[in-house]
Amino acid sequence: MTRLLDAPERFGPLPQMGGGFIDAIEQSRLVGRGGAGFPVATKWRAVAKRSGGRAVVVVNGAEGEPRSQKDRLVMTWRPHLVLDGAFIAARVLHARRVILYIGERHEKARSAMLRALGERTEPEGALVTVAAAPARYVAGAESAAIHFLNDGVATPTTAPPLPFEQGVDRAPTLVQNVETLAQIGLLARLGQAPATTLVTLAGAVMRTGVLEADRGTTVADAVRGAGGPTESPRAVLVGGYFGSWVEPEVAWQLPLDHETLRRHGLGLGCGVIGLLPARACPVCETAGIMRYLAAESSAQCGPCFFGLRALADACSRISDGSSDGNDLSRLRRWVDEVPGRGACRHPDGAVLFLSSALRVFDREFANHRAHDMRRTA
Amino acid sequence: MSDQLKLVVDRIKCDGRGLCAELLPELIRLDDWGYPIVDSGNVPKHLLPLAQRAVEDCPVLAVTLRRAEVKR
Ligand SMILES: Cc1cc2nc3c(=O)[nH]c(=O)nc-3n(C[C@H](O)[C@H](O)[C@H](O)COP(=O)(O)O)c2cc1C
Ligand code: SF4
Ligand code: SF4
Numbered sequence: 001m002t003r004l005l006d007a008p009e010r011f012g013p014l015p016q017m018g019g020g021f022i023d024a025i026e027q028s029r030l031v032g033r034g035g036a037g038f039p040v041a042t043k044w045r046a047v048a049k050r051s052g053g054r055a056v057v058v059v060n061g062a063e064g065e066p067r068s069q070k071d072r073l074v075m076t077w078r079p080h081l082v083l084d085g086a087f088i089a090a091r092v093l094h095a096r097r098v099i100l101y102i103g104e105r106h107e108k109a110r111s112a113m114l115r116a117l118g119e120r121t122e123p124e125g126a127l128v129t130v131a132a133a134p135a136r137y138v139a140g141a142e143s144a145a146i147h148f149l150n151d152g153v154a155t156p157t158t159a160p161p162l163p164f165e166q167g168v169d170r171a172p173t174l175v176q177n178v179e180t181l182a183q184i185g186l187l188a189r190l191g192q193a194p195a196t197t198l199v200t201l202a203g204a205v206m207r208t209g210v211l212e213a214d215r216g217t218t219v220a221d222a223v224r225g226a227g228g229p230t231e232s233p234r235a236v237l238v239g240g241y242f243g244s245w246v247e248p249e250v251a252w253q254l255p256l257d258h259e260t261l262r263r264h265g266l267g268l269g270c271g272v273i274g275l276l277p278a279r280a281c282p283v284c285e286t287a288g289i290m291r292y293l294a295a296e297s298s299a300q301c302g303p304c305f306f307g308l309r310a311l312a313d314a315c316s317r318i319s320d321g322s323s324d325g326n327d328l329s330r331l332r333r334w335v336d337e338v339p340g341r342g343a344c345r346h347p348d349g350a351v352l353f354l355s356s357a358l359r360v361f362d363r364e365f366a367n368h369r370a371h372d373m374r375r376t377a
Numbered sequence: 378m379s380d381q382l383k384l385v386v387d388r389i390k391c392d393g394r395g396l397c398a399e400l401l402p403e404l405i406r407l408d409d410w411g412y413p414i415v416d417s418g419n420v421p422k423h424l425l426p427l428a429q430r431a432v433e434d435c436p437v438l439a440v441t442l443r444r445a446e447v448k449r
Contacts, residue, residue, distance in 0.1 A: 241383065302412035303410070343387075
């Protein structure tokens with residue numbers, strides 16, 4: 001079966017697509033690849049029902065997750081497939097606009113997308129505009145993308161309204177990740193989505209970078225595909241900064257698909273698999289990522305702005321040896337109190353990550369001594 | 378659809394003055410930074426009048442009462 005990155009760079013003109021295509025998406029059980037793993041068909045139906053020829057399709061190529069590279073790779077190497085998905089969405093949903101929302105620092109990806117766009121002859125090409133997503137973590141969140149496209153401010157907004165109710169130009173809006181759209185492109189071309197997932201291998205592997213994983217591929221297979229670990233890892237980060245640390249023995253056997261991981265209480269998120277080398281300090285690593293996530297809060301919601309800062313500060317105090325001894329119990333209380341209390345899922349993701357650290361690095365957090373090895377990455 | 382009313386705080390509007398928690402300690406407590414924690418949000422009948430006051434008295438109109446519904 002054809003895989004995303006082995007597919008021809010360009011197929012012929014797009015086949016005609018009608019509302020029945022949503023059934024095909026449903027049968028393929030495709031879920032979004034931007035992080036939340038939400039069923040694609042459900043979202044399309046919600047927009048289709050309300051469109052009335054006004055819908056807007058936002059192609060999400062913001063890729064704000066620092067360690068992720070797969071969205072850039074798809075845009076750079078298979079831009080036509082992404083456009084296929086976007087044009088089909090426009091056709092099926094009777095959209096009036098298609099917006100390519102591409103991270104401002106992803107220059108190669110943007111120029112590949114623009115070049116591909118210039119080669120297209122379908123009428124949908126005329127619906128397309130291009131926008132540069134600010135290089136901030138939350139700029140890729142769907143409500144932030146919509147806010148930016150409407151008012152030039154890339155911060156999340158309160159729901160309701162949800163995008164399918166009122167998004168860009170106050171019209172029903174589909175925000176879809178670029179990898180998801182490329183999958184849609186192949187589904188339309190070949191009658192079958194490839195059942196693969198793009199993951200980014202990071203940290204202590206021989207070859208960091210993107211890998212296309214077939215269904216059933218485990219973390220161990222993927223790491224082997226990346227040349228194996230550079231040294232025995234202390235833990236594996238599954239799902240990036242909104243994901244979870246997992247003990248290596250457990251992680252190796254995990255399959256790289258959203259459904260199975262969810263049953264394990266985990267998530268594939270944006271597909272980052274990071275190996276923490278055994279010589280790195282898990283506490284300092286966790287504190288560094290928490291500081292980053294706290295700084296990336298859009299500072300609109302108290303529990304996120306003050307909460308993440310407090311969490312990051314407590315981690316940092318444990319990490320640099322200045323804790324009064326109560327920080328660990330504070331952290332344990334706060335990880336229960338902070339989630340679910342922001343306008344977007346930023347605090348939820350950050351807390352999920354931290355909770356996994358407190359669990360997996362239980363001993364290290366309890367016995368941490370300040371040391372000089374602040375950051376290893 | 379149900380008749381159950383839920384207390385919802387708009388997290389962007391809320392600036393944590395805590396008035397709602399004073400009015401409705403049964404449903405709302407404050408976190409270490411002064412922002413409301415609304416556990417289930419479900420408002421029992423006998424607390425409806427107070428919940429309505431919380432809606433009206435929040436200085437930034439961040440509190441609303443919504444019919445509990447199933448997510449999309
Ligand atoms: C803080 C935050 C950041 C996000 N960043 C991105 C991003 O950079 N790219 C992306 O595709 N989705 C991102 N998302 C997910 C989007 O909100 C949205 O769910 C996604 O683009 C929908 O596409 P999908 O269903 O194809 O995954 C982010 C979500 C949150 C809460
Ligand atoms: S939860 Fe955090 S990141 Fe999301 S909108 Fe509120 S302040 Fe911004
Ligand atoms: S009264 Fe309003 S502003 Fe004050 S804490 Fe409650 S919701 Fe927030």
